[in-house]
Amino acid sequence: MTETLKTEPKPSNSRAATVQQVVSPGGIKAWLVEDYTVPLVALELAFLGGASQDPASLPGVATLLAGLLDEGAGPYDAEAFHRILEENAIELSFSADRDLFQGRLQTLARNKAKAFELLGLAIAEARLDPEPLERVKSQIAAGLKREINDPDYVANRTFRRIAYAGHPYGAPVRGDLETVASLSRPHIADFRAANFGRDNLKIAVVGAIDAPTLAAYLDDVFGTLPQKASLLPVPDVLFAGEGRREVTTIDLPQSTIRFGRQGIARSDADFIPATVVNHVLGGGVFSARLFREVREKRGLAYSVYSQLAAQDHAAMLFGGTSTKNERAAESLEVIQAEIRSIADSGPSPEELDKAKKYLIGSYALRFDSSTKIAAHLVRLQAEGYGVDYLDARNKLIEAVTLEDAKRAAKRLFGDGSLLVTVAGRPVGL
């Protein structure tokens, strides 16, 4: 029997009301938005864990496994598996980030039975054959080699290594050339056995499918997974290296700069106010202070931004820009002055009002395609939010007062000291 749970009736403009919480006969849960406008079905799934579950000495295992799940499964070798995907125009891919191992499936509604069958094989019976294993390793290695002297890669990698030294968050998600070469089948098979469980699985589905049909597929696809994953504990970690500056010399005309400091966690009462004040500093709008001062007034850079990056076990303020070597010091001075200024005085009432309006209004843009909705719904589940958050989120932003924003700015920007990493040939740094 299929059980479809709905929360209490919601007003018609409620986003939460569009989400059905489906529980399959076998107990697999998913969030579903049923919509027949376009004859497509999109599914996103996430196993909590991700690259932070890689063995400490062997980063890159999660990424390698992600590359192998569609390279042969059950009765099909890699070529046969890809051939069936192509013949049915099914999109299936997997990836790993620091906290999640993710999968995404997109299919024409008429091919959904085949799509769910292939997804089930990939999750439960991926073969991890020697040929694709070596091939995918060589592809990952080639990708890493391509980026060895890429300034964005170098500045980011150095930044992480210092900020989270000795913690999984400081390791490279895709591994490095030495570790990737040493990975073998047992590493990825062990990772799969430990990380694919029903208790750490989140699913969202959007499109031309009803709850009973989805429920039956959920059991077919995920029914054989073990009840519990056996995840390694990942400790919470504080940001390290504030006040430090690290330059990696690469012969380039431009300096790529990354800067950051300790952030505010999702679970903290000041998380939403901090999100709003970060938007005033470096959000993706023309009126953001960094954009105005660095780009518009001085022409120092094409791109300049900051973000509040909250992960499961850490939070940071993070930002970047790229500017010609001769003006790198000037760019950094302008950025640091803006951070000190917003730490001291917070945003103006007008800035706060505009940031709130932007953040509230822009939420709707995350809901205009099936794939975007599915991705957002899975992320909310992974971050521990309920369906109600879809309606609560904008109210939380609306409720931020000037006092909240000033307090959050003081906490977020503090004394303004930053970890700064640079790749290029900066003058005067």
Next chain:
Amino acid sequence: MTSAKLSNGLEIVVIPDHRAPVVTHMVWYRNGSADDPAGKSGIAHFLEHLMFKGTKAHPAGEFSELIADVGGQENAFTSNDYTAYFQRVPNEHLRTCMDYEADRMQNLVLTDEVVAPERDVVLEERRMRTDSDPGDLLNEAVQSALFTRHPYGLPVIGWPDDIAGLGRADALAYYERFYTPENAILVVAGDVEPPAVVALAGEVYGKIPARGDAPQRQRVREPRPHAHRLVTLADEKVEQPSYQTCFLVPSYRTAPGEAEALEVLAHYLGGGQTSLLFRTLVVEKKLAVSIGAYYGGTALDETRFYLYGMPAPGVSLETLDQEVAAIVAGLAEKGVDAADIERAKSRLVAETIYAQDNQVAMAQWYGASLATGLSLEDIQSWPERIEAVTADQLVKAAHWLDHQRGVTGFLLPVGRAA
């Protein structure tokens, strides 16, 4: 889908999608980097930046602030054949977007105070995207070699010395020439009623006076290539070699019928892991770690077809290039596999259904097609024309990929032979 044309020549396309109360508003101009005057490469792209600097009635930043206040997104992009501006906003703000976009079609104000720092921004953009990336510098050199006369050989962002010399007068002259209703296409996609959008566009854009005929785009034709050209860039920052061969081929506009075959051929040769090149060179012979093919058919003039890849460790770029050329040449002798063609065709046709999930993708598809000289009928009949491609047409299209006609680019570490 609804279309209309205003009496001042502005074309309108409306693509409804009622799933979310959001609308995408785009204005496309039929001019891009290939229309940059001699010695002024980069002016189309520079003007795109300067279009955000305000008008007589609305100073710089006012439009952007309004978009931000409703949580909207906005941006613009420049390509070889077009320049486009877009906003994504809650649907009740469509009128505001139209008001401002129509205003800056006629009333742009530029001063040296805003032009000078923006030119520095563009030079930084170039340093970021191109000058810091040996792979992109090589791409630029390959395009220059492929297009010896035609302006597709110019970088969209422009050559550094040209950019440094661009000023207010250049920008305004270019603006006067191309930013006219006759040269513009309005594309609106999202939660809107088409008749209401056409009426609103008539009210707002219809007020812009006609300027006469649309500007003509007369570009020199690229001569037939007869000699193979090899362009090599070796740089100490390169650790992973890669290769590409680029061919001059017809576009959808210059050769309807052939373009569809080239589209299927690109997928047949290098579209994913079941393609001929991937199966042969990555899986069976293990000479490459990646390989692909791409056809840039949406172009006003004769365009590019790319074959590209990264060699397996120890394999030279010359070997990879020769192996790819031999497989392409073999199509004529050995023929093509019927099941593989069918799979490529059905995958391409499915893209049109996937595009319907995304109002931005739909707006871009229609805008880019119309701006490169195609009709709405061309767009709508595309799936049937792809379905109709035969094995013989595929083999015939492969003749365009004669190695002797191509430009090969090698990206190499310093001190290593190809």
